[in-house]
Amino acid sequence: MGVTINDIARICGVSRTTVIRALNDTGRISDATKARIRQTAQENGYRPDLLARGLAMSRTYTIGVVVLNVMNQHFAQIVNAVEERSRNNGYGVNIMLHGQDPALEQQQVNRLLDYHVDGIILSSVNAEGSYADMLKKAPVPIVTVDNRVGRGLPFVGVDNRKAVYQLVQKAIRKTYRRLVFLCPPLSRRGLNLYVHEERRAGFLEAVKDAGFSDYHVIECEDYSDRCKSLLLPERGTAFICSGDIFALELMKFFRGCGFSAGMEYGLTGFDGTSILDYVVPRIDTIDNHEKEIGHAAVDMLLSLIEKKDCKTDLVIPADYLNGRTL
């Protein structure tokens, strides 16, 4: 399309090789010709063809990112952090979405691989055993975030389990008499719901350790009525939601019934979504530290790409954000 390295070579009356050396500052070359070549390259608006370069070097200085979508604040924040960090390290990003479809996820990963990205950051929803093996065999490093995929794959995430554990302890101290944990349907065939499973595990562990008996786990999609039937009078029930959206939806539903969060019942979300800034009463939630996750994932990936050794498993504490609903 545009002006190529051959054009510059011809104009300057030198060989392609010399032009390369001038532009990439590699090898020995006289300062005079270097300056001259750079000058004409500039003047003619030369820009390297990244496909050709990638093909020749099998290195693209691009990292791939695969997440569920970007409508969800959680992923949007991760994507943002990853993009920024990558760019500051001289890498571009290629963002792909899988919409919670394991097959599509694999396609997107393959597409990135076939485009020779130098590494991938992946928030997977795939739970097939064979899938983890494929990822491990990939020609470039892959760092998983959010959900673990098999064992041994590089991972960055927050300590979901512990966060919920502490949340439950807090709820018990606040003398709730019944605890309800709300999450999407787990153990859906082939679907990786690691973070939700971890949160549920934290919930169950906590009630068990505390010898607390009146607890419930609701996994169904249609939770409103069940939740309503679990309300105890006098602020007796606390709902621990595995995600802020669940909490918001529940609060909306209960408001319709005339119950308000923090008064008639307890409520917590999970994710620290910025939306919550505008909702009253402020919902108690957990900060997922997406920015840190994104940065750490990039740092880990770049280390792996450059074959520096580094920790390949990082679990960051998730912090409690005080609200007025627990």
Add this chain to the structure above:
Amino acid sequence: MGVTINDIARICGVSRTTVIRALNDTGRISDATKARIRQTAQENGYRPDLLARGLAMSRTYTIGVVVLNVMNQHFAQIVNAVEERSRNNGYGVNIMLHGQDPALEQQQVNRLLDYHVDGIILSSVNAEGSYADMLKKAPVPIVTVDNRVGRGLPFVGVDNRKAVYQLVQKAIRKTYRRLVFLCPPLSRRGLNLYVHEERRAGFLEAVKDAGFSDYHVIECEDYSDRCKSLLLPERGTAFICSGDIFALELMKFFRGCGFSAGMEYGLTGFDGTSILDYVVPRIDTIDNHEKEIGHAAVDMLLSLIEKKDCKTDLVIPADYLNGRTL
């Protein structure tokens, strides 16, 4: 890296060309060899190298998307719609962010160009005259969304001006005595704020046409106090915000002062952000139809890529979403 077309050719004892023909279903080839080649390609997990293919064909079946960021619901929705529509038409997307930095925006566009994307969908913040020319000279079509960039570039967007015009008419009918329009600082050097300018234009046009005199435009970042000083008693003032976030922030501020939206003052946002579902009272807003925008932009771009003729300027009406604050 992986298995190439040469490997398959060698294994099958045929030439590369034959393999190509078998795989791409092009040219004449015997069904027998075709089947055999496809079989072995399958077995050996052959996947085409997209860089090499792109270089050879100078066609990548990828479209680039450049937006401000993905934290903002507006762009997230557009990105989602674009990704989906592209994928359903056999194209992948390459999403890049510019964070409202005109220089970075240009870099990202160039990067996409240098990667031989087949076309670009761009939500620009660049207002330099020369920039529009560069875009027009690009080797592949570019469709702009949200903000217009110069004249003559393909464009898809909503009718911001009309939407605000009608909003103001509505406010006047509701007997507000003072109208305040809130937007980010316009006319920032080199920054393209077309949509906000359009909305302001709609506001000014409407008050003028109605002969309404007590109106104000606030552009400063620090609008809280000024807004407060513009409050008239008995629900006298309506605040028209050029964006839902402004509306939410203002509502939060006023709530702190003891004033509630829809009671002591009128309020509207713009964007139809889904957040608003969870905020009471429901804020009146305008639906930006991001999904339609995204789909239409992809359709237009694909037509341009495939050199089919099509309308290259599409303005969709933005619809009023009823709330309880105006």
Add this chain to the structure above:
DNA sequence: ATGAAAGCGCTAACAG
């Protein structure tokens, strides 16, 4: 200090 030549993996024009 500079150039020639081969190659990355794929496609396409032209033979046979």
Add this chain to the structure above:
DNA sequence: CTGTTAGCGCTTTCAT
């Protein structure tokens, strides 16, 4: 129906 050849634009030995 199949193979040969050249080429996309850039990088990288290996000579000179």
